[in-house]
Amino acid sequence: MSNPLKCSVCDAVATVHLTQIVQGKVTKVDFCEACAAKGGAGDAAVFKLADAVNALTPAAAITCPDCGFTDVEFRRRGRLGCPSCWKVFGVALGGLLTKVQHETQHVGRAPAGTLPLGQLRHRLLAAQQEMTAAIAAEDYETAAKLRDEVARIAAQLDTL
């Protein structure tokens, strides 16, 4: 008897098999029942996650010094071991994040009582874009105000 297919996420026996054809490119993914239910079979995100996990280079085993988690374990589970793992596996995860999230930089909230770097970066970016748009629209008064705001936020970021 041939070996049963393994789940792309967790290595259990796969019972759900998905085939996706995008612009002639055929992608096949296999899931065990639990992972299929969890990811919502047919969901684009599941494909992306499974693809990205598969595409991770089987690098020499990296082990997280804080929790003992390894990159091999990550390929098996698709989940990390502890917050420090993000630092330890950061380089390997870069490509995966671009595939799953399209972005690699947080621009949202920060925990209460800490410095909201992400929010500041986001505001800086937004002000810069608005300034470019204002200049293009020859609205120099608004552009000047936005220039001051950009300088203010940049200075704030520099002092953090």
Next chain:
Amino acid sequence: MSVQEILADENELTHLLGAQQAVVLSTRVRLARNLEGFPFPGWAKPAHRKEIAERCIEALTKLPRFRKSHVFKMGDLPDLDRAVLVERHLVSKELASGKSGAAVISRDQTCSVMVNEEDHLRIQVVKAGWHLRGTWNIAEQLDDAIGASLGLAFSDELGFLTACPTNVGTGLRASAMVHLPGLCLAGHMEKVTRALSQDGLAVRGWLGEGTEAAGNVFQISNQQTLGLSEDAILRHLGGWVKTLVEQEWNARRKLAQEEGERFVDRLARSLGLLRHARLLTSAESMNMLSHLRLACDMGCLPEERRHVVDRLMIEGQPAHVQARQGTELDSDGRDSRRATAVREALRDFPEVGAPTA
């Protein structure tokens, strides 16, 4: 604290008259958070998970929002009680299937925090109807309060650190539970699902990931959590929900106009069937109740009856039926109990009339 109290207590989703709206059943915001210095639940040893649960529950129950809250440890709950919490969307299937998870649920059932699910903390806020900003504001306050008492895992580059790369950054999943009988009847759902998923939104069934869309109810949520601000995520979802609501109304009006008496007949037959059936499966009752909700939205039934329909949709689910009976029932037993509850609730419903909306 018992799950029976959850069932008995009046709350927005099942009882509060006036909280319900056409098309959007509920708005939900979820934030994934983790404690600094502890392995994620899936990798943590039992002793660690226990310590995490204790710390989190202690911190949560001190917050004003969780005064007199329900605290449920999954390992202590019977199967049926855990299934009720899943059907109410208060905990996930994943949390309910493990032994080391816990849930802290606010008295009004608006806020719930799952402890030791895939992440240490999953903060959830849900409100009946479409209230994205209001729901978000509560979640934000809770997040700040939790962050102030527990050290959260965060990096400037990647934001809130989560076990799965699909949640890192904001850890935010915002969703709307929408009732789309018009688009379903018109055969547009496949097109809608495709358009939404191409624009970064997931479309799922009633019970979330991997479930069927019983009763024409769908959950729409954002996929991307990194590289977008919370505000951008909410605006993106909000824009699409607004469009969906408009398209759903267009589809409904078109159907009502084109089908005339046939449209009213379909809704009236569902009321007739629900009022007289002695056995109702969960799928059948969901689909018929979907017609009644449509009738309330369209003015074929009085709008103030809508909350009864919403309550029956929630309470007609298998675990709810059994929990009300106080015992496990076989499928005929469930179908019979469900039919009785529906008959009683609909006894004084008026006749289905012509649409006014």
